[in-house]
Each structure stands twice: as C-alpha cells, then as structure tokens.
Amino acid sequence: MENIERAGLTPPKKGKEILDMYYLEARSHLLETAAILDRIERCDDGNKAVKDPRIKKLYEICEMLTKEKTNRAEQFLKMLSIS
Amino acid sequence: MKIIEPHIHMIARTTQDYERMARMHTVACCEPAFWAGYDRTSAKAFHDYFTHITEFEPTRAAQYGIDHYCWICMNPKEAENIELSREVISFIPEFLDKPNVLGIGEIGLNMNTKNEMTIFEEQVELALSHDQLIWIHTPHLNDKLKGTKMMLDYLNGHKGIDPEKVTFDHSEEHTLKMILDSGFWASMTIYPMTKNSASRVIDAVEVYGLERLLADASGDWGPSDPGTLHDAVFEMKRRGHREKDVETLFYNNPCYFLGQCDKFKPEPLIKKQEAWARL
Numbered sequence: 001m002e003n004i005e006r007a008g009l010t011p012p013k014k015g016k017e018i019l020d021m022y023y024l025e026a027r028s029h030l031l032e033t034a035a036i037l038d039r040i041e042r043c044d045d046g047n048k049a050v051k052d053p054r055i056k057k058l059y060e061i062c063e064m065l066t067k068e069k070t071n072r073a074e075q076f077l078k079m080l081s082i083s
Numbered sequence: 084m085k086i087i088e089p090h091i092h093m094i095a096r097t098t099q100d101y102e103r104m105a106r107m108h109t110v111a112c113c114e115p116a117f118w119a120g121y122d123r124t125s126a127k128a129f130h131d132y133f134t135h136i137t138e139f140e141p142t143r144a145a146q147y148g149i150d151h152y153c154w155i156c157m158n159p160k161e162a163e164n165i166e167l168s169r170e171v172i173s174f175i176p177e178f179l180d181k182p183n184v185l186g187i188g189e190i191g192l193n194m195n196t197k198n199e200m201t202i203f204e205e206q207v208e209l210a211l212s213h214d215q216l217i218w219i220h221t222p223h224l225n226d227k228l229k230g231t232k233m234m235l236d237y238l239n240g241h242k243g244i245d246p247e248k249v250t251f252d253h254s255e256e257h258t259l260k261m262i263l264d265s266g267f268w269a270s271m272t273i274y275p276m277t278k279n280s281a282s283r284v285i286d287a288v289e290v291y292g293l294e295r296l297l298a299d300a301s302g303d304w305g306p307s308d309p310g311t312l313h314d315a316v317f318e319m320k321r322r323g324h325r326e327k328d329v330e331t332l333f334y335n336n337p338c339y340f341l342g343q344c345d346k347f348k349p350e351p352l353i354k355k356q357e358a359w360a361r362l
Contacts, residue, residue: 024276035256035283042289 033058084330087337087349088112088312089270090189090218090252090299093140093151094132095120100302100309105147107313111349113341114140115154115189115218115252120304122161126170129157137181150348152341154188154218155179162193162202172202172209179213185344186210188218189252192230195222200233207241216344217249221258224277231258239265248343250297253278259287263295268340270297273311281315285322293331294359297340331358 011018040049049055061076068075086109093101093114104112114136123129136153144151155178157168178184187210192199210217222230231251238244246266254262254269255278262269271287272278279287284298300312312333319329335358338351351358 028276028280032280032282035280035286039282039286039289042286 084108084316084326084334085110085349086312086316086333087341088299088309089250089297089337089341090115090272090301091309092117092301092303093144094135095304096302096309098143098146101144101147101149104309105149107310109149109309109312111150111152111337111347112144113152113154113185113218113337115220116156116158117189117220117303118158118160122164126167126174129171130174133175133178137178137183141183150183152183152185152347154186155184156187156190156206157202158189159191159193159199159203159220159222162190162199163196165198165201168202169205172205175209176213179215182346185341185347186216186218187213188216189220190217191220191234192222192226193220195226195230195233200237203234204237207238207244211243216341219249219251221251221253223253227253227255228257231261235261235265235267238267250340252299253301254287255279256283256287259291263291266295268295268297270299272299272301273315274301275306275308275311281311281318284315285319285324288319288324288328288332292359292361293328293336295336295340296332297336298332327353327358 037050037055040046040055043049057080061079064075064079065072086107088104088109088111091112091114093112116133116136119132123132133155140153141151155175157171162168175187187206190203190206192203207217219234221227221234234251238246238249247268250268250270251258251262252270253272255271259269271284273281273284278301288296298312298315300309301307302309316329316333319332330352335351335353338347338349339355341347342349342351
C-alpha cells in the first residue's frame with residue numbers, strides 16, 4: 001500500500017479483516033460472472049455470442065486484475081471507457 | 084400461480100414473513116429441524132423445539148392460509164456430540180406421527196467429521212425403519228463437494244434406500260449432476276452470497292430439465308429472505324420459460340416429492356410425466 005498516494009481517510013481495519021468481510025462477496029460476484037458466461041454459451045447462438053467484443057474485453061479485464069496492484073477499479077472502468 | 088416453499092425455518096422468522104409469503108401466493112411451507120445458531124444445552128431443549136415446530140408453527144401459518152409442515156432430526160452441526168444425538172434420536176419417533184411431520188431431516192454433514200457421519204447413518208436407519216422421507220443438508224462452501232460425495236457413496240451402497248424418497252438440499256453446480264445421476268432429488272437454496280442466486284437456479288433447470296429439481300429460500304436467522312424464491316419465479320418468467328414449467332418447478336415438483344408422504348395435502352396440477360416431458 002506504500003505506493004498509493006493517500007489523501008483520504010486511513011482504513012481503520014486491517015487487510016485481513018477486510019478480506020474476511022468481503023471474501024464471500026467477491027467469490028459470489030466471480031461465480032455469478034462464470035454462470036453468466038455459461039448461460040450465454042448454452043443458447044443456440046451461444047458460441048457466436050461469447051465471441052462478442054464485450055466479452056473479450058471482460059477477459060482482458062480479468063487478466064488486468066491478476067497483474068495490476070493498485071487502482072484496479074479505476075483501470076477496470078478505463079478499459080471500458082470510450083477513448 | 085401457487086408456490087410451495089420446501090425449506091424454511093419459520094421459527095427464526097417473524098409473523099410478517101408469513102404474511103409476505105401469503106401475499107406472494109405461498110400455499111405451503113416445510114421446516115426442517117436445524118441448528119439454532121447456538122448449541123442447545125440438553126436433549127430437553129430439542130424436545131421443546133420439536134414441539135414448537137409441530138404445534139405452534141402450524142397454528143401461526145394457518146392464520147395466513149399457509150399449510151405448515153416440518154421434518155424432525157438431530158441437525159448435522161450438533162450431531163458432533165454423539166451422546167446428546169443418541170438421546171435426541173431416542174424420542175424422535177414420538178413426533179413422527181404428528182399431522183405435519185413429513186419425515187427425517189435435515190440430516191447430513193457440517194464439517195464432514197466421523198461423528199457427524201455416524202449420526203447421519205443412524206438417522207438414515209431411523210427413517211428407513213419408520214418408512215419416512217429423508218431431507219439432507221449438504222455442507223457449506225468448501226466442504227460441500229466432499230460431504231456430498233461421502234453421503235452419496237453411503238446411500239448408493241445402501242440396499243434399503245429408495246432415491247426417490249430422498250432430497251439433497253443446498254445443491255450447486257458442482258454437486259447437482261452426481262445427485263441427479265444417482266436418482267435422488269436435488270434442491271437448490273437461494274442465498275444472497277453463500278449458496279445459489281435466483282439466476283443460477285434457473286440455469287440449473289436449463290441444464291438438467293425439471294425432473295427431480297426443487298428450489299427453496301431456506302430462510303433462517305442468518306442473511307436470507309423468503310422472497311428470494313419469488314425472485315427465482317420472476318427470473319424464470321423473465322427468461323421466457325413457459326408458465327407450465329415455472330409452475331412445475333415451484334409447485335408441482337414439491338407436490339411430487341413431498342406428496343409421497345400421505346400427510347402432505349397440496350395436489351399437483353398435472354401428472355409428473357407431462358410436467359417433466361422435454362419439448
């Protein structure tokens with residue numbers, strides 16, 4: 001966290017506490033995304049639909065999540081923004 | 084359209100929830116015996132609990148035109164205490180003839196321990212010796228896959244088991260196929276974070292069809308809501324599924340499974356073969 005230029009409030013809780021608070025929420029959101037991809041693919045034209053550029057972009061975002069160390073949400077939205 | 088809630092712990096809910104459920108066309112609900120959120124201090128506390136769900140809850144539900152049914156057992160979490168469990172199991176038979184008791188449940192595993200498995204097996208025998216339906220709780224989160232396999236292995240190897248009379252609850256994508264392939268019923272619980280979403284329940288119907296599938300909200304004292312069952316009704320309609328199929332998942336299927344107990348009053352609207360026929 002030392003690389004983040006911090007102008008706001010210091011989080012009162014430890015990282016482990018935040019992880020415990022939000023882990024199931026993160027798990028649930030990711031699981032829902034997996035289920036949505038299955039749902040699309042299950043349709044008659046599913047194979048074609050999952051090649052939609054919007055899905056490709058979501059995959060790129062997934063990759064970004066594993067690499068970026070800070071400001072993931074900001075990067076997420078920037079990657080979806082019209083330049 | 085009429086709805087049946089196959090799994091809800093009304094002891095932990097307010098009377099206002101009965102009213103909400105009635106407004107959402109729920110005509111019957113079923114309450115499996117479960118952990119109260121704390122370990123009970125004696126077998127007598129279980130006796131009081133069983134009395135509550137066989138006498139008080141049916142009366143409370145009836146005020147809103149809802150039939151209340153229940154299941155009796157030693158729950159998986161407190162089953163870790165073998166001595167207490169056996170004391171509780173000794174007086175379960177006196178409740179099995181009550182007019183709203185459908186069978187033995189929700190038995191199963193919590194942390195997949197040897198003690199839990201021992202009490203699970205003993206309660207399966209209790210169900211068989213009294214010709215009862217069985218409602219099974221599968222473990223939470225990371226323990227679910229292993230625990231489901233443990234119970235399936237045991238039941239598949241048991242010659243006295245009729246899979247048609249057993250439901251595995253809290254099923255998800257990684258356990259549904261193995262349950263259905265073995266001939267058992269599978270129910271899917273809609274919980275905001277830790278089990279299924281309404282959308283994923285309807286996904287399962289799209290993958291497996293309507294045969295031997297149930298959905299429940301499993302409302303209890305934790306983060307849960309009886310209304311999530313109705314969210315799934317809406318989700319299924321929103322995707323364009325036929326009214327008849329929606330009705331089968333949320334009304335006919337509970338009638339087919341629970342109606343194997345003569346005490347269950349609601350009647351299915353169509354025959355099983357017609358309801359489960361693929362287009």
